[in-house]
Amino acid sequence: MSWPREGVAPERLAAAGWRPMPFREFVLKLYGHCNLACDYCYVYQLADQTWHDKPRAMSEEVIGHAIRRVVDHVELHKLQAIRVVLHGGEPLMAGVAVIRDVCMRLRALLPDYCALELRLQTNGMLLTARLLEGLADCGVKIGVSLDGNADDHDRRRRSASGRGSHTSVARGLALLGGERFRSMYAGLLCVVDLEADAVATYEALLEFQPPALDFLLPHGNWDSPPPRRGPDSRSAPYGDWLIEVFDRWYGASSKETGVRLFEEIINMVLGGASRSESIGLSPVRLIVIDTDGSLEQVDTLKSTFPGAPDTGLDVGSHDLDEALHHPAVIARQLGTAGLSDDCQACSLRNVCGGGYYPHRYAEATGFLNPSVYCADMRRLIPHIKSRVLTDLADLVGA
Amino acid sequence: VPVEAVTPDLESDIVDISGISLSALKAANDSVLARSIERAVRESAVGDDVIAGFESSI
Numbered sequence: 001m002s003w004p005r006e007g008v009a010p011e012r013l014a015a016a017g018w019r020p021m022p023f024r025e026f027v028l029k030l031y032g033h034c035n036l037a038c039d040y041c042y043v044y045q046l047a048d049q050t051w052h053d054k055p056r057a058m059s060e061e062v063i064g065h066a067i068r069r070v071v072d073h074v075e076l077h078k079l080q081a082i083r084v085v086l087h088g089g090e091p092l093m094a095g096v097a098v099i100r101d102v103c104m105r106l107r108a109l110l111p112d113y114c115a116l117e118l119r120l121q122t123n124g125m126l127l128t129a130r131l132l133e134g135l136a137d138c139g140v141k142i143g144v145s146l147d148g149n150a151d152d153h154d155r156r157r158r159s160a161s162g163r164g165s166h167t168s169v170a171r172g173l174a175l176l177g178g179e180r181f182r183s184m185y186a187g188l189l190c191v192v193d194l195e196a197d198a199v200a201t202y203e204a205l206l207e208f209q210p211p212a213l214d215f216l217l218p219h220g221n222w223d224s225p226p227p228r229r230g231p232d233s234r235s236a237p238y239g240d241w242l243i244e245v246f247d248r249w250y251g252a253s254s255k256e257t258g259v260r261l262f263e264e265i266i267n268m269v270l271g272g273a274s275r276s277e278s279i280g281l282s283p284v285r286l287i288v289i290d291t292d293g294s295l296e297q298v299d300t301l302k303s304t305f306p307g308a309p310d311t312g313l314d315v316g317s318h319d320l321d322e323a324l325h326h327p328a329v330i331a332r333q334l335g336t337a338g339l340s341d342d343c344q345a346c347s348l349r350n351v352c353g354g355g356y357y358p359h360r361y362a363e364a365t366g367f368l369n370p371s372v373y374c375a376d377m378r379r380l381i382p383h384i385k386s387r388v389l390t391d392l393a394d395l396v397g398a
Numbered sequence: 399v400p401v402e403a404v405t406p407d408l409e410s411d412i413v414d415i416s417g418i419s420l421s422a423l424k425a426a427n428d429s430v431l432a433r434s435i436e437r438a439v440r441e442s443a444v445g446d447d448v449i450a451g452f453e454s455s456i
Contacts, residue, residue, distance in 0.1 A: 024449050081447075085455045121455035143456040187456040214456050254428040260456065263434065270438040277450040285449045300454060332450075356453065391431050395422045 002366035004331035004338075013330065020324040021333055022077035025286035026070050027085045027299070028102065030094040031057050032291040036123050037160040040191060042219050043089065048302035048309070055291045057094055062293040063102060065315040069289075071109045073320040081115040086140070087299075089291075092126040096134035103138035119143060119186060123157070125165055127172025132181045141186035144173055146208065148201035152193060173208045187212035187258070194228050194237055198244035212258035215242060216278070219303035222362035222372050229372060239379030246384060262384065268351045269385045270392075277332075280353040284332035287323055289315055295323045297332075304361040331367065332357060340368045351385075352377045411443055 033056045037044065043051055058066070074082060084106060086099060103118055110116055118140040127144070135142075146169055147153040154164025176185045188210040190201065205213050217238055220226030228237050242261070249259050264274040274280025277298065288296040288309065293316050296309035311326045323329055331338045336349065343354040354360060355371020362369050371377065409420045418435065426432035441448075 024447070025452055027452055027455075083451070085452055087455060119455050189454070189456050212456055214453075216453060250430045252430070255430045255433050262430075263437075266430070266434045267438055267441070270434060272438045272441050273448040275448060275451050276453060278453045280450065282448050282450040286452050298452065298454075388431065388434070392418075392435075395426060395431070395435075396417050 002363075003368040004327045004366065006366075007368070008327035008331050008334075010325045010327060010330060020330060021283050021285050022079060022324065023073060023285050023287045023320055024079060024081070025083045025085065026066075027087050027286060027288040028063075028066055029058065029088060029288065029290045029299070030063075030086050030091045030098065030102065032089040033093065034088060034090040034123065035093060035125055035159065036090070036157055036165055038123075038157045040156060040218050042300050042303040047224070047304055048306045050302075050306065051089075056089075057098075058289075058291045058293075062289075062291070062315065063098075065293055066289045067102070067105050067109060069315045069320050070106070071111075074110055074114050076321065079114055081117070082110075083117040083119060086118070086120040087288075088121075090123055090125070091120055092122050092131065096131055099135060099140070100138055103135075103140055107139070117141075121145070121189070123165065124169035124172040124176075127169075127176055129175055129180075132175060132184060136181070136184065140184065142176060142184050143186040144169065144176065144188055145190075146173070146188045146205060147190050147193060148196050149204040152196040152201060152204070155195070156191070156193065170208075177209050185211055187214070189214055189216060191216050191218055192238060192241055193218075194241055198241045199248045202245045202248055206256055210257050212260060214260035214276075215245065217356065217359065217373055217376075219300060219358060220372055221304055221359055222369060224303075225372055229376075233375045233378075236376045236379040238373055239376035239383075242376070242380050243383050246380070247387075250384075250387060265351060265381060265384045266388055269388050274353065278356040279351070281335045281350060282353075283335070284357075287320060287329075295320070297326075297328050298357070300356075300358045303358050305363070308358075308361075340370055342370050346370075348378065348381050351381050408439070408443070411439055 032051055032054050039045060106116060120140050121143045124144040147157055150166040153166040157165050175181060188205050190205055192215050218226045246262050260276055264276045264279050268274055268280055274282045277284050288299050290296055293314045295311050295313040299309050301308035311323050313323050336344055339354045343349055355373055355377055359371040359373055360367045360369045423432055
């Protein structure tokens with residue numbers, strides 16, 4: 001049985017009083033193609049290849065439908081705050097005029113009581129002073145993908161012709177991190193690469209003075225494991241790599257930047273909740289709108305099997321509430337009830353949250369499994385917990 | 399709220415919730431742990447609607 005498409009029954013949950021939580025985060029795929037061909041990209045290089053059949057850019061008509069649906073959803077549920085992420089492909093390939101238009105229309109149409117947080121995630125290749133100037137009054141914060149120093153970054157993040165991208169990205173980051181545009185700088189995303197030195201990678205990212213950063217695990221699952229992540233539960237190469245970074249980051253006398261994965265784990269150790277879908281049990285309340293207007297679950301599911309993110313719905317014909325009743329959307333709002341038996345019985349359950357959802361996949365059982373990174377999380381989380389609680393004990397006793 | 403700007407109300411919240419005195423927190427300076435404790439206290443006081451944000455953006 002492939003959970004949750006089989007096994008999650010919206011009617012039964014509704015009869016028992018369970019209600020889905022409205023979406024609060026909307027990912028707009030403004031431009032579906034990219035000017036890089038990174039070898040680990042979940043859109044182009046992994047199981048789902050539907051990008052071939054989708055429009056390159058979101059049309060004016062789809063943009064209009066998407067904005068209308070978001071505004072309707074906010075008004076229906078009286079949402080006080082939402083986040084809209086402009087994404088791709090490479091969203092900057094949509095052009096400044098389109099991005100400005102989306103930002104301004106959202107601001108104009110959302111009710112006054114709803115705070116709008118606008119984000120854009122880019123590979124950084126097209127960041128120029130002219131572009132940043134054009135977006136400066138949109139209130140959009142820009143995150144950039146950077147995988148460490150030039151050698152490490154260029155090993156994975158290349159153009160289709162094989163040329164490395166670090167030089168161009170570094171040029172863009174120098175602008176974004178400079179005084180003029182710094183208020184638009186959200187931070188950096190880095191995909192973990194075991195071939196790279198962990199601390200050197202962190203320090204290479206620090207050179208660009210990011211307000212925040214995050215380390216993402218390469219996408220993989222039980223049927224298609226990530227590099228060097230075999231079934232041996234005693235081996236935890238990603239956990240060890242992240243621990244090296246954690247110790248460097250945590251040990252600094254003054255906090256150098258935010259590292260989302262570590263901060264979320266610490267916050268949960270201290271009794272709080274996670275604000276990232278990759279860790280913890282907080283409900284996932286995001287929906288993706290692809291270039292053709294289709295409503296999709298988180299697009300990293302493309303790393304699992306063809307069509308995995310599909311809901312069968314689109315913004316032209318369906319309001320967003322219809323997606324709230326999709327079994328796969330429900331599955332990510334169920335908390336511990338959405339975890340495998342092994343995860344439910346695990347002492348790290350509330351912090352780990354079963355690991356990142358796409359990483360739990362196996363064809364035979366769907367997503368009702370521990371993460372393929374379970375052994376790594378079992379090493380990383382206790383390490384962080386131990387360091388934090390030891391220091392906390394010292395503080396309480398001080 | 400940075401440690402140096404903690405109000406008396408917030409100071410008592412910090413002590414109630416974390417068991418850590420403000421002077422100990424100040425001694426932790428601008429460390430990751432001090433900032434993490436401030437965040438935990440702030441979020442516990444505000445009690446807002448926590449959602450799990452999209453991993454592929456920051």
